[in-house]
Amino acid sequence: MRSWVESANDPQGDFPLANLPYGVFSREADEPRCGAAIGDMIVDLAVLEGVGLLAAGAGAPVFASGRLNPFMARGPAVWNSVRGRLTELLAEGGDRAVRDNRDLRARALSPMTACRMHLPFEVSGFTDFYSSRHHAFNVGSMFRGPENALPPNWLSIPIAYNGRASTVVVSGTGIHRPLGQMKPHGSDEPVFGPSRRLDFELELGAVVGVPNRMGQPVTVAEADSMIFGYVLLNDWSARDIQAWEYQPLGPFQAKAFATSIGPWVVTKAALEPFRVPTPPRERPLLPYLREPGPMLYDIRLEVLLQPAGAPAATTISRTNYREMYFSAAQQLCHHAVGGCLMRTGDLLGSGTISGPTRDSRGSLLELSWGGREPLRLDTGETRSFLEDGDTVTLVGRAQADGCRIGFGECTGTILPAVVEPDW
Amino acid sequence: MRSWVESANDPQGDFPLANLPYGVFSREADEPRCGAAIGDMIVDLAVLEGVGLLAAGAGAPVFASGRLNPFMARGPAVWNSVRGRLTELLAEGGDRAVRDNRDLRARALSPMTACRMHLPFEVSGFTDFYSSRHHAFNVGSMFRGPENALPPNWLSIPIAYNGRASTVVVSGTGIHRPLGQMKPHGSDEPVFGPSRRLDFELELGAVVGVPNRMGQPVTVAEADSMIFGYVLLNDWSARDIQAWEYQPLGPFQAKAFATSIGPWVVTKAALEPFRVPTPPRERPLLPYLREPGPMLYDIRLEVLLQPAGAPAATTISRTNYREMYFSAAQQLCHHAVGGCLMRTGDLLGSGTISGPTRDSRGSLLELSWGGREPLRLDTGETRSFLEDGDTVTLVGRAQADGCRIGFGECTGTILPAVVEPDW
Numbered sequence: 001m002r003s004w005v006e007s008a009n010d011p012q013g014d015f016p017l018a019n020l021p022y023g024v025f026s027r028e029a030d031e032p033r034c035g036a037a038i039g040d041m042i043v044d045l046a047v048l049e050g051v052g053l054l055a056a057g058a059g060a061p062v063f064a065s066g067r068l069n070p071f072m073a074r075g076p077a078v079w080n081s082v083r084g085r086l087t088e089l090l091a092e093g094g095d096r097a098v099r100d101n102r103d104l105r106a107r108a109l110s111p112m113t114a115c116r117m118h119l120p121f122e123v124s125g126f127t128d129f130y131s132s133r134h135h136a137f138n139v140g141s142m143f144r145g146p147e148n149a150l151p152p153n154w155l156s157i158p159i160a161y162n163g164r165a166s167t168v169v170v171s172g173t174g175i176h177r178p179l180g181q182m183k184p185h186g187s188d189e190p191v192f193g194p195s196r197r198l199d200f201e202l203e204l205g206a207v208v209g210v211p212n213r214m215g216q217p218v219t220v221a222e223a224d225s226m227i228f229g230y231v232l233l234n235d236w237s238a239r240d241i242q243a244w245e246y247q248p249l250g251p252f253q254a255k256a257f258a259t260s261i262g263p264w265v266v267t268k269a270a271l272e273p274f275r276v277p278t279p280p281r282e283r284p285l286l287p288y289l290r291e292p293g294p295m296l297y298d299i300r301l302e303v304l305l306q307p308a309g310a311p312a313a314t315t316i317s318r319t320n321y322r323e324m325y326f327s328a329a330q331q332l333c334h335h336a337v338g339g340c341l342m343r344t345g346d347l348l349g350s351g352t353i354s355g356p357t358r359d360s361r362g363s364l365l366e367l368s369w370g371g372r373e374p375l376r377l378d379t380g381e382t383r384s385f386l387e388d389g390d391t392v393t394l395v396g397r398a399q400a401d402g403c404r405i406g407f408g409e410c411t412g413t414i415l416p417a418v419v420e421p422d423w
Numbered sequence: 424m425r426s427w428v429e430s431a432n433d434p435q436g437d438f439p440l441a442n443l444p445y446g447v448f449s450r451e452a453d454e455p456r457c458g459a460a461i462g463d464m465i466v467d468l469a470v471l472e473g474v475g476l477l478a479a480g481a482g483a484p485v486f487a488s489g490r491l492n493p494f495m496a497r498g499p500a501v502w503n504s505v506r507g508r509l510t511e512l513l514a515e516g517g518d519r520a521v522r523d524n525r526d527l528r529a530r531a532l533s534p535m536t537a538c539r540m541h542l543p544f545e546v547s548g549f550t551d552f553y554s555s556r557h558h559a560f561n562v563g564s565m566f567r568g569p570e571n572a573l574p575p576n577w578l579s580i581p582i583a584y585n586g587r588a589s590t591v592v593v594s595g596t597g598i599h600r601p602l603g604q605m606k607p608h609g610s611d612e613p614v615f616g617p618s619r620r621l622d623f624e625l626e627l628g629a630v631v632g633v634p635n636r637m638g639q640p641v642t643v644a645e646a647d648s649m650i651f652g653y654v655l656l657n658d659w660s661a662r663d664i665q666a667w668e669y670q671p672l673g674p675f676q677a678k679a680f681a682t683s684i685g686p687w688v689v690t691k692a693a694l695e696p697f698r699v700p701t702p703p704r705e706r707p708l709l710p711y712l713r714e715p716g717p718m719l720y721d722i723r724l725e726v727l728l729q730p731a732g733a734p735a736a737t738t739i740s741r742t743n744y745r746e747m748y749f750s751a752a753q754q755l756c757h758h759a760v761g762g763c764l765m766r767t768g769d770l771l772g773s774g775t776i777s778g779p780t781r782d783s784r785g786s787l788l789e790l791s792w793g794g795r796e797p798l799r800l801d802t803g804e805t806r807s808f809l810e811d812g813d814t815v816t817l818v819g820r821a822q823a824d825g826c827r828i829g830f831g832e833c834t835g836t837i838l839p840a841v842v843e844p845d846w
Contacts, residue, residue, distance in 0.1 A: 153613070219846060247575075286613065337604075
C-alpha cells in the first residue's frame with residue numbers, strides 16, 4: 001500500500017506505510033511527544049489526537065506525554081485501532097483530512113532531520129536473556145571448552161539476569177568507558193581503572209505493553225499478546241570487569257553503565273508477516289514453555305563499526321533474529337511463571353544474537369575470539385575490543401517481496417573514561 | 424527527650440521521639456499519605472504540611488503523595504529541617520501548635536491500629552548484595568566445601584546482583600509459593616511445579632534518597648550522604664529453583680516472585696549514635712572502597728517463625744547488622760563506580776545477615792544446613808524450609824542507654840501456590 005508521503009514509498013527505506021513504528025521526538029523547543037515514522041518524516045500523534053483525528057481508545061489523551069507507556073498500557077485492541085486509523089490517514093487514497101489541510105499537515109509532519117529522538121518509553125525493568133544458541137556456545141567454548149560449552153540448564157530455561165533499567169539510553173547517547181575493578185591475567189591482586197575490554201552486544205529488545213497480575217503466571221500465547229513491539233538493543237559490556245565480578249551472582253557493574261536502544265519501537269503488527277518458528281528443540285521443553293505457533297521473526301541484523309575520523313563504517317557482523325533458541329514470548333512466559341509482576345515498559349533483551357558463522361557473531365568477544373584473533377576493519381586498523389572514539393551502529397530490517405520493515409539504527413560512540421574522584 | 428505523645432516514652436517501644444521513621448499509611452477511605460511513627464501513633468505529615476506547620480524546603484508540597492520519593496529527593500538539608508521541626512512539634516515542652524489544638528491533634532495523629540501501611544516508597548531499582556562474611560562462608564561451604572567457601576573476588580568486591588523491583592511489597596502482604604523449574608536430586612530431567620525449598624533471607628535495605636549523575640562515580644562518603652535511611656528486608660528465595668537456574672548468570676526466578684520490606688524507613692539521623700566500623704579487613708581494599716569513618720550500624724535483628732495455628736512464634740535467629748563485611752555506603756559507591764545512575768527510591772539489600780554462631784544465621788538454608796539438620800520450633804514441629812501457612816517476621820532495633828530505635832516488623836505469610844494455567 002502506497003502513502004501520499006512520497007518518501008515512504010522508497011523500497012530501500014526503513015519506514016513504509018506497512019511499518020509505522022512508534023517513538024518519542026521533539027522539534028526545536030517543543031516538549032517531547034509521541035510520533036510514528038513514515039518515510040523520512042515523523043507524524044506527530046499528539047497533534048492528530050489534539051484535533052480529534054486519532055484516539056487511543058476512550059480514555060484520556062496519551063500521545064502528548066513524553067513516553068509511550070500510557071499508549072502501550074491500553075492494550076492490543078487500542079494498538080490495532082490506532083494503527084488502522086494512522087494507515088487510513090497516511091495511505092494514498094485514504095482519509096484526506098491531513099493530506100488536504102496544509103496547516104495541519106505542516107504541524108503534524110516533521111522531517112526526521114529536524115527532530116531529536118528521546119528514549120521511547122520509560123523502562124520499568126530491564127531483563128537481559130542469553131537465548132542465542134551460537135552465542136552461548138561460543139562464550140562457553142572460550143571459557144570452558146566446546147565439550148562443556150552449554151550449561152546443563154541452557155536447553156531447558158531461557159536463562160536471564162536482571163539488568164539495570166536506570167541506564168537504558170536512546171541511540172545517539174555517548175557512552176563513557178566505565179571504571180571498575182578487574183583482575184589482570186597473571187596478577188594476584190585486582191586493580192581499578194578504565195575497562196580495557198569494552199564490547200558491544202547485538203540484541204533485539206521486546207517491549208512489554210500489557211502487565212500481568214503479580215502472582216499470576218501467563219502462558220506463552222498470553223505472553224506474546226502482552227508484547228507491544230521490538231527495538232534494537234546494544235548491551236554494552238566491559239569484559240574485564242565481568243570476568244572478575246560475575247561469579248557467583250552474575251554480571252553487575254560490567255553491564256550497569258549503559259544499554260542503548262533504538263528510537264523506534266517496531267510493532268508486532270508490522271512484523272506479523274515475518275513470523276518464523278524457533279529452531280528444532282535439542283531437548284524437549286517442559287509444557288509451559290511450548291509455543292502454540294511461530295513466535296520468532298525473520299529480522300536481518302547488522303553491526304557497523306567506525307573508528308573516530310574514519311571515512312566510513314565497516315560492517316563487522318551480519319546475522320538474523322531467527323537464530324534465537326527461545327522467542328521473546330517464551331522468555332516473558334518464563335519471567336512471569338513464578339509470579340513475577342511484569343509491567344508496562346519492561347524491556348527484555350534477547351541476549352546477544354550470534355549466527356553459526358564467524359561473520360555472524362554478535363559481539364567483539366566472539367568476533368575476535370576473546371581478543372586472540374583481532375578483527376580487520378576496512379580502514380586497515382584492527383580491533384579486539386572498542387577504542388575511544390569508535391562508533392557502533394546496529395541496524396535491522398525484515399524484508400520480503402519489496403517491502404522492508406526497518407528498525408532505523410541504534411548507535412553510540414565510546415567516550416573516554418571520566419576523571420576519577422579523589423578517593 | 425520526652426514526647427507529649429505518652430506512648431513514645433515507653434523504653435520498650437520501637438518509636439520514641441528520637442526515632443521518627445517515615446512511612447506511608449491510610450486511614451479508612453483516605454488516600455495514602457506520608458507519616459511518621461511516634462509511640463503507638465502515626466503523625467500525618469500531609470496534614471501538618473497542609474496547615475503550614477511543616478515544610479519540606481521551599482518547593483511544592485511532598486507529603487500528600489502516596490510515596491516518600493518526592494521528600495527523599497529533596498536531600499539531606501531538608502531531611503534535617505523536617506526532622507528538627509517534627510521533633511519540636513512532638514517534644515514535651517516544645518512547640519504546642521499541635522498539642523494544644525484538639526481538632527488538629529485529632530486530624531494529625533492516628534492510632535497505628537486504625538491505619539493500613541503501604542509500600543513506603545516507589546522502588547526505582549532493587550539491588551541485592553551478598554556482603555555478610557558468615558553467610559557467604561556458610562553457603563559456600565555447603566556447595567564447595569569450607570576451603571573454597573569464599574569466591575576469589577569476595578573480599579575485594581561488594582558482590583551483588585540486580586533484583587526485581589516490581590515485586591517489592593510491604594510487610595503483611597501474603598506470599599504465594601512460587602512455581603518454577605527445578606531439577607530434583609538424582610533426576611536427569613528438570614520438572615515444573617511449586618518450590619519445595621522455600622526460604623526467607625534476613626536483610627536490611629538501604630534506601631537511596633539523592634541520585635548521582637549518570638556516568639559520574641561517587642566516593643564512599645558521598646554515597647553515605649545519598650542514603651536516606653534503612654528498612655527491614657526479607658528476600659524470599661526458592662532454593663530449588665535457584666540451584667537449577669543460577670549458573671551462569673545468577674539468581675533470577677528464585678528471587679523474582681516477592682521481596683518484603685518493613686513499612687518504616689528509619690533515618691540515618693536516628694541511627695547516628697549507633698554507627699560502628701566494619702570488621703577488620705582480611706585483604707586490603709582498593710582505595711575507592713575505603714571508608715572515611717564508621718558506616719555500619721549496631722542493629723540487633725531477629726527472625727520469628729510461626730506455623731499456621733501455632734499459639735506463638737519461635738525466635739529462630741538473633742544476629743546484628745554490624746556483622747556485615749561491607750557497609751551500604753561501600754555497596755552504593757561500588758554500584759555507581761562504573762557510571763551507573765542511582766535514583767531516588769533505589770533499594771540496596773545488604774545480603775543475608777548471618778552471625779558467627781549457629782543461632783545467628785539469617786536463612787533457613789543455613790539454619791537447617793541445606794535441610795540436613797531440621798530446626799526444632801517451640802511447638803515441637805521441625806522446619807527445613809517454609810510450609811504453607813508459616814509466618815516469618817523480622818524485627819530490628821538499635822538500643823543503648825534506655826533508648827531504642829526500632830524498625831517495627833517485616834512480616835509475611837506463605838500462601839499455597841496458585842493454580843497453574845492450562846499450558
